[in-house]
Amino acid sequence: ACLEVENMIQRLQEKFDNWKPPRFIKDNLTKSERSFIKEVRDNDQVVYMWEDKGPSFTKQTKDQYIASGEKELQNTKFYTPVQSDPSVEVKQKNYTLVQNMFIDDEISEKVCEYLKNGQKNLSNFYHLLKTHKLPCNVDNPADWLESHGYPLRGIISGRGGPTERLAGFVDHFLQPG
Numbered sequence: 001a002c003l004e005v006e007n008m009i010q011r012l013q014e015k016f017d018n019w020k021p022p023r024f025i026k027d028n029l030t031k032s033e034r035s036f037i038k039e040v041r042d043n044d045q046v047v048y049m050w051e052d053k054g055p056s057f058t059k060q061t062k063d064q065y066i067a068s069g070e071k072e073l074q075n076t077k078f079y080t081p082v083q084s085d086p087s088v089e090v091k092q093k094n095y096t097l098v099q100n101m102f103i104d105d106e107i108s109e110k111v112c113e114y115l116k117n118g119q120k121n122l123s124n125f126y127h128l129l130k131t132h133k134l135p136c137n138v139d140n141p142a143d144w145l146e147s148h149g150y151p152l153r154g155i156i157s158g159r160g161g162p163t164e165r166l167a168g169f170v171d172h173f174l175q176p177g
Contacts, residue, residue, distance in 0.1 A: 002107050005172060009114060052128035052153040060129070069127050072152045079154075087122050091162045098166070111169075118165030127152040 029037070040048060047065040051058045060068070073079050095116055102112035130151040131141075138144045158164050 002111050005111050005169065006108060008172075009110070049126075049128055051131045053130070053132055056131070058129040058131065068152060069125070069154075072127055072154050073125070085122075087162055094162055094166055115165050115169060118162075121160040121162075123161035123163075124157045124159070125154065126157065127154045 027034070040046070045062050047060050047062055048057050050056075098107070098112055098115045101107045102109065107115070130153050133151040134141055134144065158167065
């Protein structure tokens with residue numbers, strides 16, 4: 001089974017090694033679209049995100065986005081406050097687990113190094129606005145949201161986090177077929 005993972009890693013490495021950037025990519029945006037993208041990218045006081053379960057973008061000021069996220073994190077029904085950063089302990093547990101799997105000859109040295117070297121960042125919290133949760137009879141959604149707060153879907157992304165590679169490794173073996 002670990003040979004499958006090693007082969008997958010080898011195939012991915014070969015694809016990266018053989019990749020060549022295209023010589024020319026035709027721009028499919030108009031000048032005004034390109035200008036709008038630059039304007040949005042350069043304005044760090046506004047946050048644009050996909051709405052939760054919807055086809056549209058939402059827009060908030062950076063202050064609104066941070067305040068609504070902090071309010072969401074104070075909801076102890078869904079989040080537990082911690083007194084210290086648990087990532088050091090999580091990284092150590094992952095490291096020990098992977099090292100023991102290697103010592104017990106359950107994974108190769110190459111897979112062991114791959115799993116151990118993925119522990120770089122903390123998991124990231126962000127949120128999306130749940131625009132589909134607004135009452136139907138609201139005349140002005142912006143005013144209602146301003147006075148009642150933004151319904152949110154909090155998300156903790158493990159991408160780049162201390163468990164990402166280990167989770168991917170386990171997921172590989174849980175896939176059917």
